[in-house]
Amino acid sequence: MITANNYFRDMFGHKMYKASISMDVTCPNRDGSKGTGGCIFCSEGGSGEFAACSSDPVDVQIRRAIGQVRSKAGVNAGYIAYFQNFTNTYCSPGYLEKKLQEASSCEGIEAVSIATRPDCLEPGILEVLERQAGRMPLFVELGLQTANDDTAKLINRCYETGEYVEAVASLKVIGANVITHIIFGLPGETRDMMMDTVRLCADAGSDGYKFTCLYVLADTPMARLFYDHKVELLGMEEYFDIVEAAIRILPENAVIHRFTGDGPKMSLIAPLWTANKRKVINYINRRFGL
Numbered sequence: 001m002i003t004a005n006n007y008f009r010d011m012f013g014h015k016m017y018k019a020s021i022s023m024d025v026t027c028p029n030r031d032g033s034k035g036t037g038g039c040i041f042c043s044e045g046g047s048g049e050f051a052a053c054s055s056d057p058v059d060v061q062i063r064r065a066i067g068q069v070r071s072k073a074g075v076n077a078g079y080i081a082y083f084q085n086f087t088n089t090y091c092s093p094g095y096l097e098k099k100l101q102e103a104s105s106c107e108g109i110e111a112v113s114i115a116t117r118p119d120c121l122e123p124g125i126l127e128v129l130e131r132q133a134g135r136m137p138l139f140v141e142l143g144l145q146t147a148n149d150d151t152a153k154l155i156n157r158c159y160e161t162g163e164y165v166e167a168v169a170s171l172k173v174i175g176a177n178v179i180t181h182i183i184f185g186l187p188g189e190t191r192d193m194m195m196d197t198v199r200l201c202a203d204a205g206s207d208g209y210k211f212t213c214l215y216v217l218a219d220t221p222m223a224r225l226f227y228d229h230k231v232e233l234l235g236m237e238e239y240f241d242i243v244e245a246a247i248r249i250l251p252e253n254a255v256i257h258r259f260t261g262d263g264p265k266m267s268l269i270a271p272l273w274t275a276n277k278r279k280v281i282n283y284i285n286r287r288f289g290l
C-alpha cells in the first residue's frame, strides 16, 4: 500500500494540494436521462460541498483555492486541478476540453483530477481526456461505491458494474490513472460483499482508491432510510477493520488516496465519529503507521 502523499512526492518531487473546481454539470441519475434524485446518499451539492462556485471562471476558482492553502503549503508545493462535484464528463467534449485547457494553463497546476461516472465516457470524451493526459498527469476518479448490482440499484446508481470494468480498461489505454471510490457499510452489504468490490476493482486494474464509510446527510433519501431504522452504520474500529482487510487484498502498489471521507458538519446526521476529524486522522496515522 502506498499513501497518496508518498505517491505524489515520488511523482512530482514535492507535496501536492488539490484546488477544487466546479463545472456547470449534473449527473444522468439526477436529470432524468437515467434516473432522478441522484445516488441516495448524495447531497444536493453532488459530493462536492467544499468545491467552488461553478459560475466563476476556472482560473478564478483555481487562484482562490490556491490562495486558501498557500500559507500552509509554502512555496515548494504543487497543485492538482480537481473537478470534484457531480459528473464532470457529463457534458460536450468541447466544453470539457475548454475547461481542462483553462485549468492546466493556470500557474502552479501540475496535474488534473476529474471525478465522473463510468457511463459518461463516450468516445469524444475519451479523446479529450487522452489529449489532457498527454499534457500532464491525469487522474480519473470513478464513483463505483459497490460492485454489487443489487446494492447499486438500491442506491440509485443507475449503471451496471460491468460498465465500470470497461471504463477502467478504456481509461488505462488513454494513459489516465484511475482512482475508484468505494463506500463500506452500504445497506444490506456484508463484509464479504465489500471485499468482493475491492477484488473486482483490483482485477479491473484500478490504480488508486478512495474509501469512505457510509455517512448519512440531511435531506437525502438515505436519511429517510436511517430514520426508518433500515440502515446500520459502522463504528470507527469496525470501519477501519474493513479498510485494513481491503488493503490486504489490494496489490502492493495500490495507492490509497483516502482512508475515509467526512461529510459536511452542517448536514451530517450520522455516524458522528466521522465529524471528529482530528481524532480520526490520529487514529488512521496510528493504525496504519503513517
Ligand code: SF4
Pocket (backbone or CB within 6 Å): 026, 027, 029, 030, 037, 038, 039, 042, 043, 046, 047, 085, 086, 087, 117, 143
Ligand atoms: S453520480 Fe456522484 S455526484 Fe452524481 S448523484 Fe451519484 S454520488 Fe452524487
